[in-house]
Amino acid sequence: MPATPDAIETAPPPLTALSEDEKFFQFTVRKFAREQIRPYVREMDEAGVFRQEIIRQFFEMGLMGIEIPEEYGGQGGTFFQAILAVEELSAVDPSAGVIVDVQNTICNNALLRWASAGQKAKYLPRLAQNTVASYALSEAGSGSDAFAMATRAEDRGDHFLLNGRKLWITNAAEAGFFLLFANADPAAGYKGVTAFLVEREFPGFQVGKKEDKLGLRSSSTCELILDNCRVPRENVMGEVGKGYKIAIETLNEGRIAIGAQMIGLARAALEHAVAYARERKQFGKPIADFQGVQFELAKMAVDVEAARLLVYNAARLRDAGLPFLTEAAMAKYYSSEIAEKTASRAIEVHGGVGVTRDYPVEKLYRDAKIGRIYEGTSNMQLLTIAKKLIAR
């Protein structure tokens, strides 16, 4: 039975239905990614370096300050728009996706929620216009158990002295600003963890070794060295000892964007597989004519669509101010699973050429692997989901 006009008017829109603004934004980012990033993807992957010029264009287009209000020089957009941007960029290059992801959904987001008025006035215009940001929580000895960090912050009155090392810090090679966590009261355990706003030029701060990675090769991942790094007291974000809350809640949002990165990647793998299947002939016809190949493509399409629904739902919940913790964990868990599977299937559809660097799918396969590791491993997502299930 068709729905009545009243029912249609009051029904919430379908998850994948975009507003006119969202459609325009998506189109603009897609066009930019295809025209301005795609020509350099292979070169950047091989060199392990992301082009500064593209980062400059990210700022110029407002892609580094999507949710930052216009009064601070940002776009005054939504979290959902940031998700669309990460998906579109990742469909061309997942390294491009993660740069914009960390800036918007983690760093800018944290400042918007927890920074003081003075901190916002000082840093948000820079983050929107010219300064790349990093989020520095992990260390060699503390990954999943993030609050077991060894980096210490010593209270010296008008400043803190930070000592320790951070590891795996995305964007660090390019960043001028670091949202960094250190423990100011180790005896209090996680209740000593404090969030600091650290500038690259602060004395005692240094960016260390850059990792040579399997995938996301052009996105920088570096060590940070804090050797009596002097951070003014006014650069503590939120309260001393309340950084654990900032770290957790920021990652809860950020992992929706990792889901977006993974659906962009999976979508690209599917598109490449479809295009190749139409072209490649065996037994006198395109391999797309064989039902065995068609079914592989169909299964990939189902996975991408299901993952997109999870990601969009979590993002829409977040923008609506509704609880989204479990949904975000599901979105990240599932999208990263299917990204790896879809990229792997896309290679198989390509046959032998799929594993060569002459075709884009081997890179997508390499890039997919990290999705199940960073911003909380798949096991950590399952823990979050299971906790909710069994809570009384």
Ligand SMILES: Cc1cc2nc3c(=O)[nH]c(=O)nc-3n(C[C@H](O)[C@H](O)[C@H](O)COP(=O)(O)OP(=O)(O)OC[C@H]3O[C@@H](n4cnc5c(N)ncnc54)[C@H](O)[C@@H]3O)c2cc1C
């Ligand atoms: C490319 C890249 C970029 C990154 N970017 C950043 C960044 O910008 N900022 C930042 O702070 N960090 C970053 N990280 C760090 C990332 O978040 C950690 O690598 C991740 O949280 C996992 O920590 P770990 O590597 O120490 O693995 P571990 O925590 O040692 O985990 C190893 C294995 O043990 C499993 N495991 C651990 N504990 C449990 C448990 N309780 N139950 C079940 N299984 C468990 C894990 O699931 C995993 O399979 C990045 C990492 C990489 C590789």
